[in-house]
Amino acid sequence: MADAALVLTGSPSLAPLLARGALLSPFKRPAPDAEFPRTRLVLPGLRVDLARLAAYERVCGFPTGDDALPPTYPHVLGFPLAMRLMSGRDFPLPLLGLVHTSITITRHRTMPATGTYELTMYVEGLAPHRRGTQATVVTEVREGGDVVWDSRSTYLARHRTRRPAEAPREEVRKPLPAVAEWRLAEDVGRRYAAASGDRNPIHLHPLTARLFGFPRAIAHGMWTVARCLAAHGTPDSCHVRAQFRAPVLLPGTVTYTAEDGRFELRGRQDRIHLTGDVYST
Template sequence: MSTAVVLTGSPALAPLLARGALRSPFKRPRPDARFPHTRLVLPGVRVDLARLAAYERVCGFATGDDALPVTYPHVLGFPLAMRLMSGRDFPLPLLGLVHTSIEITRRSGLAATGEYELSAHIDGLAPHRRGTEAAVVTEVRGGGEVVWESRSTYLARHRTGSGTPRQTGRERGPLPAVAEWRIAQDVGRRYGAASGDRNPIHLHPLTARLFGFPRAIAHGMWTVARCLAAHGTPRAVRVRAEFRAPVLLPGTVRYAADDTGGFELRDGDGRHLHVTGEVRPLTA
């Protein structure tokens, strides 16, 4: 049973990243580890319209629309998720934790000028063929009802026994190419400024190399947002996306989609898959 903890303000991300990094060497991840059953709640949330406009610009959404982009509540709730994952009682190390998938359900449009209540909790751990995955659920309430929710999975890599294959969505061949995008080197810094997620792997080649990347990489949630800005979403919608490989900055990628709601992002040659997902209208 979860315990609700009501916050008076959104946690600052930089101290959480630092705290999580310092605690990471002492974590011993495993699927049967104990995890926090705390539900963080942040009432009275209002959107900073200037930051929202910066987010819309860097992700390719139309600016000035009264409705929030379908991915923006993730930005609002991310500090709560980070507070949980950087805590002493969270069993997975924050350093090296990989965002592997997200499922978003939006039940109605969210006005940019509205007032909302955010909450986040850990929904459990599961074995993965490469380690252990944690599921984090974020909810947005408006007028007392859940109007938006997401379930993200984060992977901590470590040695496993025989391995448990991760259940993924339907495998398919490449989708029809729609556009080719040249992604600038500063996308990580621009998205970091708009979202608050200034993880060093996204900001500069030198800091990215410290974590084993040859260059800075784009935020996974930027790649999904950029695809959905091009794809479009109904007012009531369910979005699923899996992150397969990072996008190096700068770089060229191919955006592809079909008429069944599928979308994906591949490298410039079309051989390697970065993101795959689908958009489905939400029916009553």
């Protein structure tokens, strides 16, 4: 748990944070036993920009005009705080190349789009991973003093490890039935970036994506989760788990599969891009 709280007067500007993170990345030395920031960032009095919310709902497939936030939208609200934490000198993992590997979300009740919220974010800890070092970042959203939404995201910095662990054994499950085939346009990454603020160059254009080893731009992982949840539907009080397994190239075609609260996003040759589940709490 983080030690002290730093109360912010407004949401941080993303551009200088992304620039700082990029400049500091070559000097980071990731390791599971490295020191990490212990400060909790707190942003009170947070209001939702309804125009940006509507743009987010459109690109992700949620219905527009409802006075309720989609279950993934608080992650967007917390993104500037995450960037402030992870772009700092005291965060040991390099921002460039950092991979979002999983997210768990608990929504305790419906969150009105017109509400006023307090957002808290902190680094819970570091852990060894077979491909490097993984950080867990916690986000909490409060309304009237009560936690109404929280999440845990894991981010992986890939590097050589002294004792590479064996690949985890995965539970063999029967394939889920196909529900829909989605043809994804080349501009999905740019549209989601405009709505969410996440303008990582790997999502914006083939030329910038190639600088990081991708043949084309790739979809945001959080867009894939949001799109699946928009199709699946979520109870007012729910728990969501999702693992990002492989990037989705843009443009492209994927198959959404779902059954009994489980969902997956599959590509060519049945390649799994995303697995997840959602259930009522």
